[in-house]
Amino acid sequence: MNRIEAIYTFIDSKDKVVDVGCDQAKLSIMLAKKGYSSIGSDISEKVISKAQNKIDKLKLNKYIDLRVSNGLEKIRKDEVDTLVLAGMGTFTILDILNNSMMRFDKIITISNNNHDILREKMNKLNYKVDSELIVYENNKYYNLIMFTPGNRIYNEYEVLLGLNHKDKESYEKYLSYLLKKYENIQKKSQNKNNKINRIINLIKSRV
Template sequence: MRSIVKLSNRLKIAASYIKDGALFADIGSDHAYLPCYVCQQDTEAKAIAGEVSEGPYNSAVASVSYHNLAERIDVRLGDGLEVLKNNEADHLVIAGMGGTLIASILENGKEKLGRTNRIITQPNVDERSVRKWFLANNYHIAHEAILEENGHVYEVIVADKGEDTNNMMGDGLEKQLLFGPFLMNTKSAFFRQKWEKQMEKRSRVISQLRKAKIPDQEKMEKISTEIKWIEEVLHDDKKQ
């Protein structure tokens, strides 16, 4: 038997949300490490590994062949969800790219998602765009995780099909889109680490905008509001 595939911690967490026996698609699969890992752990799982570039596609084919998983992992070359047939995968994984790109991939291929009951994402930046897409397309956030790896804080966002009135609703919606409904409640050390840095970053941007000959007032107001939100979320538990 070939050795077990080693995954980064962020991909391990993403993989942990794939249910047993799933037929899942991993979009932007690179070397197909995640599909190989899951199929080694779960003998009933099957996967589609999608890649848009020939180099990573060939690497994925080689990985699948090396681990003797060609009968269970179908590597396909194509852009985003173009690699899928309609109603083909019950789980979808998109990891390791920006949130805006993830949302664009989902939007451009959403007609393929008829039977996709769970979408697992790991955006590197702009997680808000992913949450907005879920909210607009009848998916509710079921799980969130946050971790630090190689000096960067990553979020994993898992959404299940169907509405859930317990989160992403009400007056605090914009905050939940920015911070994550689960993450802002638990406020882990990694969450605090991320948002303390983000507050500093936004404060620097405000300082630069104020130096402009004609300051962009709208942008300044938006960033100032977000700074206020960060302060509230980081410190509101200390008031209790």
């Protein structure tokens, strides 16, 4: 399962989906082939033009609405209840949300970094982790997190390593990868990183 397929598993036919930073509109195309409608937005006019040409060739126009937009600027609140923010960093995700007054039933993220910060900051925005999924694609691990409205108190393990993982097998492989990666970093480093030490200890205490 790749990242686009993983995101798709979190979407229902009734959802009003907006994919911000849609790039080649792969998610919207996948949804359209299942008969789902969606909006795709990207800040790049060139990217949107290329994606539109592809959609025209596939004759999927009635399902997909593409827009040149900086974040959610060109999206009306009645058009969306499910927001997809993938392929960007945590602080970009937070900037997009902080610059909008809209509320969502679901926010599906695949951040490139700082998942612990994302979990904590989203909680302050009144979105809690509903579920997570580790995706392995092109020799890299990606952490999909779906947020829904509400708050929760996380323990240290949940903040740093997540919770409610849908695929236990992929999560166990991810933990093994992290443990090996961080142990190697600590061996080579003169200055021990406290956060990395905490992650190592948390993984070891679990496995």
